[in-house]
Amino acid sequence: MNYRKLGRTGFEVSDIGYGAWGIGGKQWLGGGDDESLLALRRAIDLGVNLIDTALAYGDGHSEVLVGQVVREAGRKIYVATKVPPKNRVWPAAAATPIGDAFPYDYILACAEESLRNLGLETIDLLQLHVWTDAWVERDEWKRALEDLKRSGKVQSVGVSATEHDPDSALAVMKTGLIDAVQVIYNIFDQAPEKHMFPLAMERNIGILARVPLDEGALSGHFSESTTFPPGDFREWYFRGDRKKQVVAHVDALRRDLGEGAGIPDTALRFCLSHPAVSSVIPGMRTRRHVESNVALSDAGALPREMLAILKRHAWDRSFYC
Numbered sequence: 001m002n003y004r005k006l007g008r009t010g011f012e013v014s015d016i017g018y019g020a021w022g023i024g025g026k027q028w029l030g031g032g033d034d035e036s037l038l039a040l041r042r043a044i045d046l047g048v049n050l051i052d053t054a055l056a057y058g059d060g061h062s063e064v065l066v067g068q069v070v071r072e073a074g075r076k077i078y079v080a081t082k083v084p085p086k087n088r089v090w091p092a093a094a095a096t097p098i099g100d101a102f103p104y105d106y107i108l109a110c111a112e113e114s115l116r117n118l119g120l121e122t123i124d125l126l127q128l129h130v131w132t133d134a135w136v137e138r139d140e141w142k143r144a145l146e147d148l149k150r151s152g153k154v155q156s157v158g159v160s161a162t163e164h165d166p167d168s169a170l171a172v173m174k175t176g177l178i179d180a181v182q183v184i185y186n187i188f189d190q191a192p193e194k195h196m197f198p199l200a201m202e203r204n205i206g207i208l209a210r211v212p213l214d215e216g217a218l219s220g221h222f223s224e225s226t227t228f229p230p231g232d233f234r235e236w237y238f239r240g241d242r243k244k245q246v247v248a249h250v251d252a253l254r255r256d257l258g259e260g261a262g263i264p265d266t267a268l269r270f271c272l273s274h275p276a277v278s279s280v281i282p283g284m285r286t287r288r289h290v291e292s293n294v295a296l297s298d299a300g301a302l303p304r305e306m307l308a309i310l311k312r313h314a315w316d317r318s319f320y321c
C-alpha cells in the first residue's frame with residue numbers, strides 16, 4: 001500500500017481508501033453487516049488507513065460499523081465523516097439560506113452524534129456533505145468548524161463538492177479554512193482536472209476522489225439487464241435508458257483499451273494517476289473487491305498513452321437528477 005499526504009493535515013493516508021456509503025444498509029441494499037465488517041477488516045489488514053463515512057449513510061449505521069473496526073484496529077485509521085444538510089436537500093442550491101442547511105448549533109450537534117456513533121473521541125476529517133460557494137462569506141459554518149477544531153473533537157475540515165460541478169467549491173478552497181475536498185472524479189467525469197486540482201495543489205488541500213467507479217457503471221459487470229434490489233439507490237440512478245447509455249460508453253472504452261485492461265482496475269488507476277488526488281475511495285462491500293482494489297495501489301499510475309486514450313472517454317452528464 002502506498003500513502004500520500006492529505007493536504008496540509010499531516011495525515012499520511014492510503015492512496016486506496018474505503019468508501020463506506022454502501023455499508024450503511026439503507027440506500028444500497030443487498031449486502032449485510034457481517035460481510036461489510038469482514039470487508040472493512042480486510043481493507044485495514046491490507047493497509048487501508050482512511051475510511052470515508054457520513055452521518056447520513058444508513059442514519060449513522062455506516063459510522064457504527066466503521067467505529068467498531070477502527071477501535072479494534074490497533075493502529076491509526078483516519079476517519080472522515082460528514083454533516084448532512086439540515087434540510088436534507090442534495091445538492092445545495094445557491095439560493096438556499098445557510099440557516100436551512102448548516103446552522104451553527106446543528107453542525108456541532110451532528111459532530112457529537114457522529115462521535116457517539118463512531119465511539120471515538122475525535123473525527124479526523126469532518127466534511128459538510130453539501131456545499132455552495134454562495135455560503136462562503138457566511139459566518140455559521142466557519143465558526144462551527146473552527147470551534148470543533150479548537151475543542152479537539154475534529155482534527156481537520158472539508159466540504160463535499162456538488163455532483164459534476166467541482167467549480168462550485170473553488171471559492172471555499174481559497175478561504176484557507178478547509179483542509180480537504182471530496183469530489184466526483186472518474187473516467188467519465190474528469191472536470192476536476194481543469195480548475196479544482198490545480199488549485200488544490202497550489203493551496204495544499206487534500207483531495208478525496210469519490211465515486212471512482214461511477215456507482216458501479218465502471219465495475220466491468222454492468223449490462224442492460226443488470227438489476228438492483230427494489231428500493232436500492234442504483235435503481236433510480238440507472239433508471240430509464242441509462243443502462244443502455246452506460247453499456248455503450250463502457251463498450252467504447254473496452255474497444256479503445258483493448259483486451260486485458262480491466263475496467264475497474266483502469267478506473268481506479270486513472271484516479272491514482274493525478275498527483276492532486278490524496279486518496280481514491282471506492283465503495284467495496286466484499287472482501288473480493290477490497291483485495292483487487294487494494295492491489296492497485298502498487299500498480300500505481302497509468303502510462304501516459306493510456307491516459308491520453310481515457311481523455312476521450314469523458315462523458316458530460318448527470319444521473320443524480
Ligand SMILES: NC(=O)c1ccc[n+]([C@@H]2O[C@H](COP(=O)([O-])OP(=O)(O)OC[C@H]3O[C@@H](n4cnc5c(N)ncnc54)[C@H](OP(=O)(O)O)[C@@H]3O)[C@@H](O)[C@H]2O)c1
Nearest residue numbers: 019020021160210211212213214215219282283284285286
Ligand atoms: N456526496 C458525497 O459526499 C458522496 C456521494 C457519493 C459517494 N461518496 C463517497 O464515495 C464513496 C465511493 O462512491 P460509491 O460507493 O457511491 O460508488 P463507487 O465507488 O463508484 O462504486 C461502488 C460500486 O463498485 C463496486 N466495486 C468496487 N470494487 C469493485 C471491483 N474491483 N470490481 C467490480 N466492482 C467493484 C461495488 O461493489 P460492492 O459494494 O458490492 O463491493 C459497488 O457496487 C462512497 O462510498 C462514499 O464514501 C460521497
